Structure formats: structure tokens, C-alpha cells
Amino acid sequence: MPELPSHASPFYPPHPLSASLVSKLDLNNARSESPPPGTLLSPAFTPPSTPGTDTPALLREPKSIPVDTTLQKSPKLLDRLPEVNCVVRARIPTVTGAEMFLHLYQNSEDNKEHLAIVFGRHIHSRSMYAPQPGETEKDRMTRGAYVGRLHPGRTSSRFDPQDPETSTTSAPPSISSSASALAAPLARIHSECYTGETAWSARCDCGEQLDEAARLMSLPSSTGGVIVYLRQEGRGIGLGEKLKAYNLQDLGSDTVEANLLLRHPADARSYGLATAILLDLGFGGDAGIRLLTNNPDKVRAVEGPNREVVVKERVPMIPLAWKTGGRKGIHGTEIEEYLRTKIGKMGHMIE
Numbered sequence: 001m002p003e004l005p006s007h008a009s010p011f012y013p014p015h016p017l018s019a020s021l022v023s024k025l026d027l028n029n030a031r032s033e034s035p036p037p038g039t040l041l042s043p044a045f046t047p048p049s050t051p052g053t054d055t056p057a058l059l060r061e062p063k064s065i066p067v068d069t070t071l072q073k074s075p076k077l078l079d080r081l082p083e084v085n086c087v088v089r090a091r092i093p094t095v096t097g098a099e100m101f102l103h104l105y106q107n108s109e110d111n112k113e114h115l116a117i118v119f120g121r122h123i124h125s126r127s128m129y130a131p132q133p134g135e136t137e138k139d140r141m142t143r144g145a146y147v148g149r150l151h152p153g154r155t156s157s158r159f160d161p162q163d164p165e166t167s168t169t170s171a172p173p174s175i176s177s178s179a180s181a182l183a184a185p186l187a188r189i190h191s192e193c194y195t196g197e198t199a200w201s202a203r204c205d206c207g208e209q210l211d212e213a214a215r216l217m218s219l220p221s222s223t224g225g226v227i228v229y230l231r232q233e234g235r236g237i238g239l240g241e242k243l244k245a246y247n248l249q250d251l252g253s254d255t256v257e258a259n260l261l262l263r264h265p266a267d268a269r270s271y272g273l274a275t276a277i278l279l280d281l282g283f284g285g286d287a288g289i290r291l292l293t294n295n296p297d298k299v300r301a302v303e304g305p306n307r308e309v310v311v312k313e314r315v316p317m318i319p320l321a322w323k324t325g326g327r328k329g330i331h332g333t334e335i336e337e338y339l340r341t342k343i344g345k346m347g348h349m350i351e
């Protein structure tokens with residue numbers, strides 16, 4: 001096996017045929033005179049909105065409610081936060097035109113790929129920027145540990161002569177040192193929902209909430225923010241068990257009863273990983289965050305055992321159908337029942 005750079009994947013060494021294939025197909029210079037047939041179009045060219053449907057084009061900052069969690073009964077939290085390490089980061093131009101940086105984390109608790117979806121170039125992961133032994137500048141840029149923007153020919157991860165913002169600093173700016181960070185930054189802790197975010201389910205509003213969080217964090221007036229995307233599908237019970245819960249719901253149970261019938265807690269999630277990721281991204285300390293949620297348990301739990309992160313304000317996530325008087329958003333008996341159970345049995349604060 002040839003010597004590979006430290007960033008090379010252990011599983012996929014470059015295939016000798018790949019270079020000749022690229023030149024044969026002339027992929028780098030592909031220019032088509034006529035549009036490609038519909039059958040060849042990537043889904044990326046078809047409807048850009050996620051199953052949550054689009055949210056209204058309001059350019060206002062969201063309304064938020066001051067929060068004082070010291071008055072709240074503390075939920076059961078781990079004594080210590082888990083360790084997290086951002087192993088790779090990349091810029092993603094999105095279908096709405098906004099740009100975000102996807103951060104992929106490893107952690108000391110499980111083997112899942114938890115993510116942080118970061119809006120704003122001033123928000124940086126500390127673990128990502130820490131130097132690694134023996135790495136080259138190319139290695140650093142390949143794993144995403146650079147300031148500013150990558151472009152062909154760039155040689156330094158720390159300075160970019162083409163970008164004055166990077167040329168005078170050796171460390172990435174932090175969110176707290178950013179002059180524009182007057183309002184507490186927005187944060188959402190989002191739990192994975194394959195059905196609602198990918199498979200067009202109208203049983204829940206998860207896809208819609210993800211869209212709305214991203215929209216708010218990319219408003220021109222926004223100071224940016226982060227969506228911590230935790231892989232705790234089905235409120236922590238996993239997709240297989242959630243699908244069983246759906247069948248029990250079709251047989252007459254609500255979402256809480258279905259979990260209990262399957263011998264799971266009503267909600268099996270925890271948020272220590274989210275707290276640790278927020279800290280890694282510089283969201284700790286008294287400056288606080290504005291948390292996008294309706295879930296009262298989440299508000300205190302996200303702060304961590306010693307209030308390492310402070311939730312200053314809560315931004316309610318109002319279902320789009322309610323906000324638009326039924327003109328947009330998800331409709332149906334299932335979503336109504338789902339929201340009714342969240343309010344009635346789980347105490348969600350959906351005004």
C-alpha cells in the first residue's frame with residue numbers, strides 16, 4: 001500500500017482507473033449544447049424544498065421569550081459532559097442560496113455521526129482548529145481546519161492573501177469576539193427524523209422545523225447560528241421502533257402511549273452531546289443563546305450540569321399551518337393528533 005497522507009480515507013484509496021475514466025468521459029470539461037434528458041437529471045435539480053415544505057418569506061427576526069431556568073426543576077443530567085471532537089467540516093452551498101458549514105463530530109458516548117449545521121463564517125469549532133501532530137497545511141484544509149474560504153491554489157490554512165479578513169489573524173475569530181454578535185446567537189437542537197425530513201411524512205412537523213431553523217439563521221439580519229443535529233431518531237428509540245409506534249398509532253394509541261406499549265420511555269433522549277458541541281463551537285458562557293424549541297425539558301437539559309451553556313431566550317417553533325391560517329404547512333388528522341399529544345402530555349409550549 002503506498003504512503004497515504006493523514007487525511008486519506010483508509011477504505012477508499014484512489015482507484016487507478018478513476019483518472020483515465022474522468023479523462024475519457026471528459027467530466028471536467030463537460031459542456032452540453034442542449035439540456036440533458038429528464039431521466040438524467042439529478043434530484044438536486046428537482047424540487048429543492050425538504051418534505052417540511054417551504055416557510056414564509058418573512059425577513060423579520062424571530063420573536064423570543066426570556067428564559068430563567070434557575071426557577072425550573074432540574075432534569076436528571078449526567079455529572080460530566082461527554083467529550084466531542086469535530087473531525088471534518090465542509091462548506092455547503094444550499095438550495096436556498098444560503099451557505100452553511102457542516103461539522104461532523106465523534107464523541108466519547110456512541111459511534112454515531114452527530115452533526116452541527118453552522119450558519120456564519122465567524123462560528124468555529126475549537127477541536128477542529130487544534131493542530132494535529134504531523135499534519136500538513138493540505139491535511140488541515142482537507143479536514144476543514146481553515147479560515148476564510150478555500151480556492152484552487154490556496155496553500156495556507158491560516159492565511160489567505162486573497163482574503164483580508166484572514167491575512168492579519170493567526171487564530172479563527174470566535175463567536176464571542178465577533179462585533180456583530182450583539183443578540184445572543186440562535187441555536188436549535190434537532191433530533192433526527194427520517195420520516196419527517198426525508199420520506200415526506202405528514203405525521204410530524206420535524207422537516208418543517210428544520211427548514212425554519214435554517215431560514216432564521218440565514219436571514220440577512222441574523223448573527224448566524226447552529227443546528228445541532230443529533231442522531232436520536234424517534235425520540236431516541238430508533239427508526240425500527242418508531243415505525244412500530246406508527247402502527248400502534250394507526251391502531252388507536254397516541255405517540256406517548258405507543259412508546260410505552262413498546263416498553264420505551266415516552267422520550268428516551270438526552271442532550272449532553274448537544275451541550276458539548278455548543279461549547280466546542282464557542283456558544284458557552286454568559287452571552288447565552290436563543291434556543292429554538294417548544295420543549296420545556298430541552299431548555300434546561302441543553303444548559304448542561306453546571307449551566308455551561310445559558311439559554312437566555314426561547315424562540316417558539318409555531319407550526320406553519322397555524323402561523324399562516326392553514327394556507328401553508330402540514331395538514332391532516334395525524335399531525336393534529338401529534339401536536340395535541342405534545343402539548344397535552346409532554347408540556348410543549350406551542351402558543
Ligand SMILES: Nc1nc2c(ncn2[C@@H]2O[C@H](COP(=O)(O)OP(=O)(O)OP(=O)(O)O)[C@@H](O)[C@H]2O)c(=O)[nH]1
Nearest residue numbers: 191192193204232233234235242245255293294295
Ligand atoms: N417515538 C416517536 N418518535 C417520533 C414520532 N414522531 C416524531 N418522532 C421523533 O421525535 C423527534 C422530534 O421530537 P419532537 O417531540 O417532535 O420535538 P422536540 O425535539 O422534543 O421539541 P422541539 O424542539 O420543540 O421540536 C424526532 O427524533 C422524531 O424522529 C412518533 O410518532 N413516535
